[in-house]
Structure formats: C-alpha cells, structure tokens
Amino acid sequence: MSASPDSAxxxxxxxxxxxxxxxxxxxxxxxxxxxxxxxxxxxxVVQEALITAVEKDAxxxxxxxxETWVFGILKNKIxxxxxxxxxxxxxxxxxxxxxxxxxxxxxxATGRWQDMARPRSWGDPxxxxxxxxxWQVFDSCMIALPENIARIFTMRELMGLSTRxxxxxxxxxxxxxxxxxxxxxxxxxxxxxxxxLTEADS
Amino acid sequence: xxxxxCREATRLMSKRLDVSLGIQEKMALKFHLAMCGACKQCxxxxxxxxxxxxxxxxxxxxxPFDVGGDSR
Numbered sequence: 001m002s003a004s005p006d007s008a009x010x011x012x013x014x015x016x017x018x019x020x021x022x023x024x025x026x027x028x029x030x031x032x033x034x035x036x037x038x039x040x041x042x043x044x045v046v047q048e049a050l051i052t053a054v055e056k057d058a059x060x061x062x063x064x065x066x067e068t069w070v071f072g073i074l075k076n077k078i079x080x081x082x083x084x085x086x087x088x089x090x091x092x093x094x095x096x097x098x099x100x101x102x103x104x105x106x107x108x109a110t111g112r113w114q115d116m117a118r119p120r121s122w123g124d125p126x127x128x129x130x131x132x133x134x135w136q137v138f139d140s141c142m143i144a145l146p147e148n149i150a151r152i153f154t155m156r157e158l159m160g161l162s163t164r165x166x167x168x169x170x171x172x173x174x175x176x177x178x179x180x181x182x183x184x185x186x187x188x189x190x191x192x193x194x195x196x197l198t199e200a201d202s
Numbered sequence: 203x204x205x206x207x208c209r210e211a212t213r214l215m216s217k218r219l220d221v222s223l224g225i226q227e228k229m230a231l232k233f234h235l236a237m238c239g240a241c242k243q244c245x246x247x248x249x250x251x252x253x254x255x256x257x258x259x260x261x262x263x264x265x266p267f268d269v270g271g272d273s274r
Contacts, residue, residue, distance in 0.1 A: 119240050122246070129253065160259075185251055186212060192247070
C-alpha cells in the first residue's frame with residue numbers, strides 16, 4: 001500500500017516514529033541478514049541503525065518517507081559492517097570453488113543451453129514478485145549461493161551500488177565484478193527455477 | 203557480426219543490468235534474443251532478479267498497516 005496522506009501525521013510525533021521503528025524492525029532484520037549472512041551481526045547492525053535513527057531524529061526532514069530514511073541509515077551501517085568484515089579478513093579469496101563448474105553445467109560445450117537447464121517461463125513477473133512462496137525460495141537460494149558471489153550480488157542488487165563502487169569496496173576489477181554477477185545470476189536463476197516452478201507445477 | 207551462443211548471450215544479459223552495452227553488444231544480444239526462446243526467458247529472469255531488489259526495498263520501507271492510527 002502506498003502511504004496515505006495520514007502517514008505524514010503519523011510521523012509527526014517522536015512517539016509515533018518510535019512505534020514505527022518497532023514495526024519496521026523485523027523487516028530491517030530480514031534485509032540485513034540477507035546481506036550480511038550472519039544473524040548476530042545483522043542484529044547488531046539493525047540495533048545501531050535504530051539507535052542512530054532516534055539520535056538523529058531531528059535530521060529527519062520529512063522529504064522521504066520515514067521508513068525510507070531509516071532504511072538509508074541501515075544501508076550505511078551494513079556497508080560499514082561489510083568493510084569491517086573485509087578488514088578482519090572474513091572475505092575469502094576470489095578463487096573458484098567449484099562455482100565455475102556449476103555454472104558451466106548449464107551449458108553444452110557448444111555454448112547452447114543443456115536441455116535440462118533451459119530456462120522456462122516463470123509466468124507474469126508482477127504476480128511472481130507478489131508471491132510469498134517466491135520470496136521463500138529466493139531466501140533459500142540466496143543462502144545457497146557461495147559467499148563471495150552472494151556478497152557482490154547483494155551489494156549490487158539489494159544495496160543498489162554500482163559495479164564501480166563495488167570494485168572499490170571489494171578491491172577487484174570491474175570486469176571481475178561483471179563475471180561474478182553473471183555467475184551469481186545464472187546460479188540464482190537455476191536455483192529459483194527449480195524451487196519456484198516445481199512448487200507451481202505441483 | 204559474430205553469432206552469439208547462449209552462454210555468451212547470458213553474459214551480455216547480465217552486463218546490461220550493470221552498465222550500458224556498446225552498440226555491437228546490443229545488436230548481437232537483440233539478434234540472439236529474437237531467435238532464442240530459452241535466452242528470452244533467461245533475460246526475463248535476470249530482469250526479475252534485478253527488479254526483486256527494488257521490490258524488496260519497497261516492501262521493507264512500506265508503511266506498516268497496524269501502526270499510527272491513534273497518533274492524531
């Protein structure tokens with residue numbers, strides 16, 4: 001639902017805003033978990049974001065929606081956490097760990113699709129994205145994605161960073177970034193198709 | 203113009219979501235998609251994955267239904 005004209009009133013008082021923080025918290029947590037792949041780190045980051053939102057309450061200009069403003073704070077906190085992960089050496093090397101084989105398995109030696117892997121229709125995109133089941137499969141496919149690939153994919157597709165920004169954060173070449181995103185998308189689409197269509201067909 | 207195979211076509215479908223393609227790349231991809239039903243589906247799926255991020259952000263920041271009614 002889009003925000004009604006009343007929502008501006010709802011954001012008027014600090015008290016109302018704090019209630020809205022409590023309401024949005026589970027969704028922020030789900031987002032942070034998807035991005036950081038570590039439940040306790042996600043907890044910390046969301047906690048920090050909520051504290052910052054309360055502390056900087058006077059900075060909320062009301063230009064964007066309140067939740068959107070808080071979400072922006074969370075994104076910055078996630079980026080800080082990712083940088084800290086990298087400094088701690090938590091980002092493994094970019095070496096291949098059977099990922100290339102998993103991607104290549106979708107194609108024949110000629111470069112055509114394997115019959116088994118040929119992409120099929122997922123139906124109407126809007127109803128797909130509106131389906132709860134789709135998001136469940138999406139979540140489990142994200143978790144199944146190798147960590148290095150998931151990190152780059154989520155920075156691009158969830159955080160909305162450009163590949164240039166991602167290169168800077170990850171310390172890789174832009175070309176490498178495109179290769180990783182290509183693999184990630186192929187792996188995700190295969191996983192989603194398996195989980196999503198088998199459910200829809202049955 | 204070199205004929206694209208599916209593997210290479212998926213590389214361009216992916217790259218197109220991150221940066222704008224050169225004219226040669228665009229033409230080659232368009233041509234391949236016109237003939238290849240499987241790649242057409244793949245292209246839709248990549249686009250959907252790309253849109254999913256935006257939808258997720260929207261879902262995350264959407265006004266909850268159950269708060270705010272009594273603040274006026």
